[in-house]
Amino acid sequence: MIRGTVLGQVWAARRSRGLDGRKLVLVAARDADGAATGGVVVAVDTLDARTGEDVTVAFGSGARNVLRPGAENRDLLCDAAVAAIVEGAG
């Protein structure tokens, strides 16, 4: 997973089945010191993260577990999902 900041929202009416009704957010990646790396990723957001909030994003096939846990989620086209909204980090 990485840490990042929500930059905004992506609207796409025409989308893959299984992602209907899911919110897509743009997340700017941060490095370990908290500085923006310039990397930006689109992630599915089930936690209703708002613009400006710090989040962690899970990548890869594990991201599908955020949408639907278990073995029956292989049809989901999702490789990045917001896993947590960060309130503080030490």
Added chain:
Amino acid sequence: MILGRVVGQVWATRRDPRLARTKLLVVRPHGFYEPPLGTRHLVATDEVHAGIGDEVVVCLGKPARESLGSNDTPVDAAILGVVDRVDLDEERLSPAGAAPGIRRPLAAAVVSAGRR
């Protein structure tokens, strides 16, 4: 997932049977994402009927491979949606180094669309 623009289509009669009837589009990613081998593009399957010039969201890796119903398809990128609009917090984009690659290509087209 990454954002990109559809810039072309690939036509192929002779293809892997697991790719039969699959539409293949050429996508140029926006922003920091660098496709392998310095090609500046990637070829993605399309199940949402995207067209040339559309802004799209592309899923990479294993979830893309499994999107055609089995685990053994020769696919590593799949278009999952056609972007209508991107709402960006422009103040968050202004600090130097924040999202440089997204800012320029999306600023003109998509951010202004978000203001409508």
